[in-house]
Amino acid sequence: MHPQAVEYAYALTMGQPWLVNALAYEIVNRRKVPETTAITADHIDNAAERIVRV
Numbered sequence: 435m436h437p438q439a440v441e442y443a444y445a446l447t448m449g450q451p452w453l454v455n456a457l458a459y460e461i462v463n464r465r466k467v468p469e470t471t472a473i474t475a476d477h478i479d480n481a482a483e484r485i486v487r488v
Contacts, residue, residue, distance in 0.1 A: 435473040442475040446482055457481045 447453035460481035461467050467477060 436475065439473050439475045439478050442478050446478065456485050460484055 443454060443457055447457065457478060461473060461477050462469075464484070465477070465481065467473065
């Protein structure tokens with residue numbers, strides 16, 4: 435995970451575990467981002483938009 439992605443995820447979730455888990459679930463399970471791919475702020479942003487829409 436890129437350091438900027440970590441900072442962005444924290445800024446969006448304020449460290450709330452269920453929100454962090456929701457972002458991770460969206461990225462890994464719904465978007466099917468491979469485990470070998472470094473997560474970026476764009477991944478976080480796209481996941482957050484998807485979570486808010488649902």
